[in-house]
Amino acid sequence: MLGNGLLAGHGIAQDVHGAQAAHYEAGKAPEIASGYTAKTGWVAQKYMVVAANPLAVNAGYQMLKQGGSAIDAAIATQMVLGLVEPQSSGIGGGAFMLHFDGKAVQAFDGRETAPAAATEKLFQDANGRPLGFYDAVIGGRAVGVPGVLRMLELAHKQHGKLPWKNLFSPAIQLAENGFAISPRLHTLLQDERFLKRDPIARAYFYDAQGEALPVGHVLKNPDYAKTLKAVAEQGAQAFYAGRIAQDMVDKVHAHAANPGLLSMKDLATYQARVRDAVCGDFEKWTVCGMPPPSSGGIAIVQMLGILENTNIRSLAPLNGVLNPEAVHLFTEAGRLAYADRDRYIADTDFVPLPGNSYQPLLDKKYLASRAALITEKSMGIAKAGTPAGMQLAWGNDQSPELPSTSHMSIVDAEGHTLAMTTSVEDAFGSRQMVDGFLLNNQLTDFSALDKDANGPIANRVQAGKRPRSAMSPTLVFNRGNKQFVLAIGSPGGSAIINYVAKVLIAELDWGLNLQQAIDLPNFGSRNGATELERGRFPDATLDALKAKAHNIRVFDQTSGLHGIARTSVGGHDAWFGAADPRREGVAAGD
Template identity: 65%
Template sequence: MHPLRRAAASSLFLLTTLLGGCVVLTGPQPDVNPALLAPEAASGYTEKPGWYAQSFMVSAANPLAVDAGYDMLKQGGSAVDAAIATQMVLGLVEPQSSGLGGGALILHFDGARLTTFDGRETAPASATETLFQDATGKPVPYFDGLVGGRAVGVPGVLRTLERAHAQHGRLPWRTLFEPAIRLAENGYLVSPRLARLLREDRFLKKDPVAAAYFYDAAGQAWPVGHLLKNPALADAMRQIAERGADAFYRGPIAQEIVDKVRQHPTNPGLLSTADLADYRPKQRDALCTSYRVWRICGMPPPSSGGLAVAQMLGILENTDIAARPPGRDGLDPEAVHLFVEAGKLAYADRGRYVADPDFVPIPGGGLAALLDKTYLAQRAALIGSRAMARATAGRPAGLQVAWGGDASPELPSTSHISIVDRFGGAVAMTTTVESAFGSRQMVHGFLLNNQLTDFSYASRDEDGPIANRVEGGKRPRSTMAPTMVFEGESARLVLLAGSPGGGFIINYVAKLLVGVLDWNMDLQQAISLPNFGSRNGPTELERGRVSEQVAARLTEKGHQVRMDEQTSGLQAIMRIRRNGQDWWFGGADPRREGVARGD
């Protein structure tokens, strides 16, 4: 029986491995050491059992954040209420990944209707396509643009959560901030993941405010178990709890943000108080497509995640990947080959066509043309027995445009939250400050994002202007892919998921869906599968988790194999049948510190 209709097995699917490597980028891009763009550092691998609940559940990247969301659900709160409480704690205990200074993309299901909330950061109104270029028009070195004020976009997460709460909240706004305020005032213990990232970051301590918070007087990162308090963040959240998001976007906190950005001594930015006051989230139609007997829904542009995941599945639907599940010897090399080649084709299209649709709408047939079953079958026919070196973007019927190709390096510090409530509501929310610790600029207890580096540093190439170039007020392209799966065309939600991982997110989410929907794995097994894929470059395999035999077979088929940590952070919830009743089964990525909890 398919795992969406049976109880999830408790055993994890374990696969052995060996290996090591780096990330290679293709297309126009700034000078950057590829090693710096490897997946966010791993902090160990801890097997997770999966968790059961009948009424409600939250799955997130830190147990303290999960507890906050659980408490809201227990009090009769909605999935949106729980998401806000969870996010506030994540911003405190996992500051490297998300927080008040970042953005978020949200899928919300109310039991009948699916809505998306686009809380992506925006470029300052005065920004131009030369923002990350020198006087000669050449892109500046990547981290020269990232660290400091230049890459800071208008944070979107708080205003977006406020709008979602106005429509779908059940508990008072101020109640949702209480767990995070208590933790910020009383202190939380530094986790192994945070401690490692603090030790390894070479930029954070250059900011005096961040250095005073994250490091001791000798400049050493706080160790695991250190009690860390954040009264400044507690004060900011208390103001927001009492006065709403205006306490952040207007007034003293907004002025602090602008001063920090514009007064950076070596890399000032353009952000203004008007930019903050004018920020508005967007509500957009979800991007949904069929896959076998399922309906898969995700975010539309400016996220490329929903489109690329849907394209990958649509291409794989024309292959026999479903007949190639992992076996006792691990992954089937031919299945990995098919998955990798599908990824190359999808990443080629996203690099050519996807950008903020308010600035660069996809012409001709638009998204429908890129998801047309005939077009995807034609793309699948390009997959042969040997690896493509690099795929080129397709030209679906009616879609004629001269855009340059963009391969902006998207960094992997992000977090994902999956929640179902007792009322039939659900939230899949991916939230981020972009790079680990964002721009490495701290204000009032939180870190500012560096999301503008998700734009292309180059503004045009030989094929024309790049769709994802910088423009004032524009939202940078994202790879975030919060996803929901429904039974056919019904409103029966069966799975919600997402992951951090920068440019890797698409492969992580697609791997999970193939594992559950094609290979009949339970949710935790699919999350725990080794990571693999391609971003239209080398074939990237998870170091220490993919066997040398698989790597050798792929090499024989012409793949340029690279090994790295592939640190996904999948958090997911699935509907199952257990003892004749509907249950929720929550999974958490063993590569991070997440759990799931519910009743």
């Protein structure tokens, strides 16, 4: 598997034909928020940033143009995303990032943690039953200790080139001078049920009648500017101690119906971590992903390893129409990977993996045995496997993971690169706004139940623990010379794993370019129904899948895949950037 990809020098005529030069176009309006807007991709020679909003992309681009590193650009990009795309990410949330410095891959963990006062009963009622999802989300109960600023500061100390304070200037200027509300932000505000219950958020996002501010309205956020100025001058400590920290704690505790447990000590003691990436080898490629508490790296490498035992490589789409047999194989591999994910993956600082390593779950013989369970008919719901070294019977996690997240991919002039996925969890997080930003609701990524008939649930709530995630920032390398060839990731809740795996199969197995791979219809299974993107599959495909006993669910699947691939222009290395047509993202570079 993964042997036919044309990545390192692939089809440049196909890549560049119609592609835009990747310089920033000031004043260019983002595409509409709903529907599907075709993009041709972007090409740059030196460096590139791809993210979900043109204003955020421009901030990162300006840092690269000033000689900044990929980390510098990521910080500037994230600070603007938190302003212009607050429904998806921000300094009140967390992030995972893979970074390659030309020699080694580092996995930076900025995932939120549960407060010290949290117990495994946090999301249960007096009778031990799980709370309703929004009963848990809205308010302070689900707010975890935000991690993104500590993570970015740690990465900047190791890999930053520009002064820390300079990286906040674009976001501060936009917050003070205002930015035009995008179609996507307006649509989400219009559809949002809970945000206006918070008086600060209501006054900021809505008019006097409670209607969402219109597209193009210039929105200013002086409170966010003040917060960023403090962080720019004093470092992340300004966020984790003092006035801003106290404001967060007060906000979490003050919610009348659903107060939370966050404390000043929780904030003061938060630490970002650097972990070992999860990597798997497949013929010409090495694919690296995020380790626990993200499940993305393990699940994606498992899917690729399972599919390595099938003929999916020979089942490329025809004119953008997916082969029903490819859909069958991909969704069955997903069922098997998600079954293991829901049984075994959690914060490894609290819960050991089988054999105290991810290797048993990625063992080639184990994955071949899992692949052997795939037949001509769908298995419906797969059972978790029994990898070597399993010492404890675990229960099955059923925690919901919702898709309000964002992803950026960046490569700098030195060829150092990163893939960073960043989130507040549900749209607009906990709907609690303080000091110009929204607080996350990441604690609902824990299992509401702490055990089931099979045993304790690995992803149960525990004090100081990081909830399991599906965020899947991914880097691909040439297995032979270790040269970086691809960065990719997406929002999408637990479906992120399927979105990213789709791109890897399409790019590396089927030889599509990165934009074509992203453009393909989304599909997969999270060990339940076979999920197909609405309006993207012909009836013949549905009929073929039904004949294979697939239970089909068709719905909108708004991925936000943003990636960069190595390519070649005129015999010289270059970068090809691609952004999801389902969102407002663009690429920029020189």
